Amino acid sequence: MLRSDRSEGGTDLGSSASLQLVVPDIEAARAQLAGRGVEVTPVQTLDPRDGGKFVFFTDPDGNNWAVQEIRERVGAQPEA
Secondary structure, eight states: OOOOOOOTTOOOOTTOOEEEEEESOHHHHHHHHHHTTOOOOOOEEEETTTTEEEEEEEOTTSOEEEEEEOSOOTTOOOOO
16 A cells, blocks of 8 residues: 555645555564665554554655554454
8 A cells, every 4th residue: 555645743744745555574674674774663563453563764755654564454354
């Protein structure tokens, strides 16, 4: 999923975008980013019910990125 938006607090991010990626393994994604010299936040668990974990970074163009790992979707019906 790729999304461009303004921050929720109403802060105008100017010409930069806020983007999000969903990955199957947040630790591996963080290690790969850090290994390439990206200043990335520590892993943050925002909702322990679904295992949702995030890291955040800003790219050289000033775009803000969230990288998310989802283990389960809360309230989702099991796949048949």
